[in-house]
Amino acid sequence: MDRIRIRGGAPLTGTIPISGAKNAALPLMIASLLTEETLELANVPRLADISSLLRIMSNLGVDHMIAGRRPGESTETGQTIRLSAKSIIDTCAPYELVSTMRASFWVIAPLLARFGHARVSMPGGCAIGTRPVDLLIMALAKLGAAIEIDGGYVVATAAKGLKGAEIDFPKVTVGGTHVALMAATLAEGTTVIRNAAREPEVVDLAECLVKMGAKVQGAGTSEIAVEGVSRLGGATHEVLPDRIETGTYAMAVAMTGGDIMLANTRPELLQFALDVLGQAGADVTPTVGGIRVRRNGNGIQPVDVTTDPFPGFPTDLQAQFMALMTRANGTSRIRETIFENRFMHVQELARLGARIRLDGDSAYVEGVPTLKGAPVMATDLRASVSLVIAGLAAEGETTINRVYHLDRGFEALETKLARCGADIERLRG
Ligand SMILES: CC(=O)N[C@H]1[C@@H](OP(=O)(O)OP(=O)(O)OC[C@H]2O[C@@H](n3ccc(=O)[nH]c3=O)[C@H](O)[C@@H]2O)O[C@H](CO)[C@@H](O)[C@@H]1O
Numbered sequence: 192m193d194r195i196r197i198r199g200g201a202p203l204t205g206t207i208p209i210s211g212a213k214n215a216a217l218p219l220m221i222a223s224l225l226t227e228e229t230l231e232l233a234n235v236p237r238l239a240d241i242s243s244l245l246r247i248m249s250n251l252g253v254d255h256m257i258a259g260r261r262p263g264e265s266t267e268t269g270q271t272i273r274l275s276a277k278s279i280i281d282t283c284a285p286y287e288l289v290s291t292m293r294a295s296f297w298v299i300a301p302l303l304a305r306f307g308h309a310r311v312s313m314p315g316g317c318a319i320g321t322r323p324v325d326l327l328i329m330a331l332a333k334l335g336a337a338i339e340i341d342g343g344y345v346v347a348t349a350a351k352g353l354k355g356a357e358i359d360f361p362k363v364t365v366g367g368t369h370v371a372l373m374a375a376t377l378a379e380g381t382t383v384i385r386n387a388a389r390e391p392e393v394v395d396l397a398e399c400l401v402k403m404g405a406k407v408q409g410a411g412t413s414e415i416a417v418e419g420v421s422r423l424g425g426a427t428h429e430v431l432p433d434r435i436e437t438g439t440y441a442m443a444v445a446m447t448g449g450d451i452m453l454a455n456t457r458p459e460l461l462q463f464a465l466d467v468l469g470q471a472g473a474d475v476t477p478t479v480g481g482i483r484v485r486r487n488g489n490g491i492q493p494v495d496v497t498t499d500p501f502p503g504f505p506t507d508l509q510a511q512f513m514a515l516m517t518r519a520n521g522t523s524r525i526r527e528t529i530f531e532n533r534f535m536h537v538q539e540l541a542r543l544g545a546r547i548r549l550d551g552d553s554a555y556v557e558g559v560p561t562l563k564g565a566p567v568m569a570t571d572l573r574a575s576v577s578l579v580i581a582g583l584a585a586e587g588e589t590t591i592n593r594v595y596h597l598d599r600g601f602e603a604l605e606t607k608l609a610r611c612g613a614d615i616e617r618l619r620g
Pocket residue numbers: 214215217293294320321322323324325326327328362363364365366367506507529530531
């Protein structure tokens with residue numbers, strides 16, 4: 192199993208190209224199941240989760256073609272994938288494939304909407320809480336699907352097609368919104384989704400669906416209206432920049448000091464988190480086509496944060512921010528309100544000398560003047576990268592085991608950081 196070795200202490204200086212967003216690319220790829228025409232997606236990141244989803248889609252009968260890299264083209268920028276769901280051979284997504292990642296469950300929506308039937312295993316994904324799918328099932332049932340749970344599978348049927356409905360989510364759910372949105376595009380009549388997720392990835396999906404011929408209004412607000420159409424066509428779409436990757440590298444430079452240009456990204460995708468970084472002492476400046484982040488050497492200030500759905504502070508940046516706060520000049524409180532078990536990084540950060548006390552949904556982080564390198568274990572995607580951030584600032588050597596978690600969501604992580612001066616390498620095997 193691969194490991195990552197970091198020798199901490201070097202500031203980060205240079206440019207980091209931000210990849211396309213994993214959490215946008217996944218639902219966009221799934222949306223290709225809604226049409227028999229070709230969906231071409233550009234800026235798709237090269238990640239384990241993308242390969243896993245391609246396996247699931249191939250199993251359903253989706254043809255895909257990955258456009259070849261042109262000579263001289265960077266290995267860290269995304270790929271273009273053409274997906275054709277013209278010849279679907281199966282509407283079942285099996286346990287062995289779906290259990291590896293959460294988003295794969297969402298294939299249930301386009302399969303049901305287009306073919307009237309889907310049988311999809313309950314999902315997997317990061318172990319950060321119980322993560323039920325009751326709200327996704329509720330949305331499909333509202334649209335007229337009959338739902339049965341059979342041997343760990345959700346079996347959804349709508350022999351006469353889906354019907355537009357009013358879907359009120361009792362809590363904000365990104366996956367629930369993606370599922371309701373995709374299913375509603377082919378339902379008969381109008382669907383209104385209330386308390387919808389406002390995440391940029393939902394907007395990206397809606398924009399692509401509109402290019403495919405869907406009638407969607409209000410994406411990016413908490414009420415989305417969809418007028419169903421009888422068929423959707425092909426489209427070409429570029430995946431939006433990864434705001435979590437952007438925030439992660441911004442926090443890394445706030446931690447190590449230095450001066451970094453984050454290229455191909457946009458501040459409005461993570462304004463809340465950037466404002467918090469500003470309060471912590473980083474100098475964050477929007478530039479043409481990116482964001483410049485510097486730290487002036489005056490130390491890191493403690494800032495209290497609470498995770499919230501967009502536009503609040505993202506739960507997917509909570510672990511990285513906690514790593515930063517381990518070196519702050521004082522104590523900060525970090526409250527996690529989205530997932531009940533998303534503090535797995537705490538015990539690993541403690542190995543590096545961090546002082547963190549857990550109390551219910553909150554972590555109290557008492558900043559220390561130095562962290563010391565140690566062997567640590569990645570437990571989930573964002574927790575793993577928080578250990579990278581801590582390792583970059585720790586004295587001596589940090590080795591991170593179970594790097595496959597990182598490979599799910601960070602494209603060319605060690606290459607991007609090494610090019611900016613970090614002493615980081617992947618140990619294979
Ligand atoms: C692939 C992808 O895009 N994953 C993201 C997505 O996950 P995902 O779509 O799984 O997260 P949700 O927004 O659905 O989850 C939010 C909360 O709702 C709960 N819930 C959700 C569905 C449901 O049927 N019942 C229920 O109770 C969850 O347990 C959680 O407490 O949004 C999360 C919240 O921003 C991010 O951390 C994940 O990175």
